[in-house]
Amino acid sequence: MVTMRDVAQRAGVSIATVSFVLNNTKPVTPATRAKIELAMTELGFRRNVVARALASRRTHIIAMAYPALDHRFGLSAAEFFTSAADAARKQDYHLVLWPVGNDGAELTELVGQGLVDGVVLMEVQLDDPRVGILQATGMPFALIGRTTSLDGLQHVDIDFETTVEEAVGHLYGLGHRRLLMIAGDLSDPRFRSYGPYVRTEAAYRRVAAEYGVETVVFDCADTTRSGQEAAAKVVREYSDTTAVLVVNEYAALGVASGLKKNGRDIPGDISVLALLMATETARLADPELTHMRTPGPELGHLGTESLIRQLEGAEPLPPHLVPAKLHHGGTTAPPRHD
Amino acid sequence: MVTMRDVAQRAGVSIATVSFVLNNTKPVTPATRAKIELAMTELGFRRNVVARALASRRTHIIAMAYPALDHRFGLSAAEFFTSAADAARKQDYHLVLWPVGNDGAELTELVGQGLVDGVVLMEVQLDDPRVGILQATGMPFALIGRTTSLDGLQHVDIDFETTVEEAVGHLYGLGHRRLLMIAGDLSDPRFRSYGPYVRTEAAYRRVAAEYGVETVVFDCADTTRSGQEAAAKVVREYSDTTAVLVVNEYAALGVASGLKKNGRDIPGDISVLALLMATETARLADPELTHMRTPGPELGHLGTESLIRQLEGAEPLPPHLVPAKLHHGGTTAPPRHD
DNA sequence: GTGAAAGCGCTAACAA
């Protein structure tokens, strides 16, 4: 292993000077800088990040805490995580995945190890216990999602209001008046306080009222089968519905196939609009689902950006609320005239 | 921050003794051990992993190198990664994701930083350049996948032979004689040397010959659309086919919907069997696809296990080849009698 | 069985 001491020796300077050029922390004359840089390339020097971490008390590692017990790590989570990892790498940070329980015990344990400089919290609950824990430890963190009371918390999230407005506006604009929302399953204790479900549903009730359409809302778990069952229920009990909005990604695929199986033509008889879906997922259906694209890559990036700015003492990133944007597939159209 | 020095002081012993009980590296009398443990809990001591790493030259961090440019990080990759992260955590390791180019330049850079004790390589090519790089650096590593010449390389992989045998056997046993394989896209330079594609196709040609069925093989990219196009081609050019095997996960969904769109009833007219698919993905189709389940969780776990054993100087894990197992969905059935 | 002390490779005062 080539150390800074070796480089210093070869360049005929002190180890401190080497450190100064490496970190750009003090002015160094071009001549000595050149000598040092030459020595570094000749020796193939690479600075040891562990020693640096110990001395500087900054590891340049951040963690993404993912409550894997309560939320499966699917396509959307993969989008968040990989974009966060990319963003971190571009800023010379490493990203580790912490699959932790939602109660915060493991989180305390891990934070105490001193391995990471900060934490990005995924799948945030409205009253997330992890927030208090992190605050108590003084560990810097950023949220992808939001708690209810976020006084000064660094966060980025989906703009559910705008998303739902555009979604409903799209359907209303096509002429639909009998909408139905297949929402997230708030009866499941794991999701009772899950931001995306709560906020989407609330926004929908508000927007629907504004448009003067009645608000029928079903709960539905995020599985294809649940979506199919919900579709059957729509056909059975709300047969005059002309358009459904589906919150859950996988459920939406089931809703589409379930409606077809029950003899409904999409979008001839009924339109289907997925809220919060990865375009990758939308493409799995035939026809491709019209959907509001989850801004996973954007939020993964912004989340780490927000955290890293804190760590570097830079201007804090103002909270970003990113709306999901409408992607036209083949599952929405004007309602049949009757 | 509570350090070992604090604990030692409070317990009235030396810092070395504290280290001995923490690491179980030297005998300590029950009495002093008790004193120390008491002091630790009273003070809420947590050993700093960075200092430990520097002193012991073992960081207890491992990396998963994922060639994100060539392979999208989808549901299967997420399965591999999260199970690997879990396995690592259970053995007191951290897992970082390294989205790196496939050429190995970035890998050299990252390995040189000295952050990780070892590397798990994902999406291994038959002649993967990363292997040589890692060997040259002396960094321990394990493969999820295999190169062609693996003399003593630690690896775990899918048992493609057994998987294909069971798949073909299943269809043959149902009475199918006109099979067709929709294979991975070997004309794409990124996948020309991609183990799963090459090995699956080779195994298929061998097994099909054994069964005496003709071997029609299409190339197909891993997208729903490509799958749909392949399905159209099957209907157009090989209309007497009674069963198709599809290698690619997302293509398989497209094949199923494409066949339906072209008037084929599944499984009445034609059976569809997905090779190498996550059950989560299979459930997205209606009916659920009959598929050979990719052993992602098993391999993610085994890959880190293999690596960690090397790191701990334990008995090496013998190479594991795990077959994908048949999961019955609703897309295979005996061929129509004619 | 326990302690003293020398590092691990780097950063960051402080001094020159």
Place this chain on the structure above:
DNA sequence: TTGTTAGCGCTTTCAC
């Protein structure tokens, strides 16, 4: 502008 040096918190050898 450059050098000296005292740590960062822990592991580990060697002596007692």
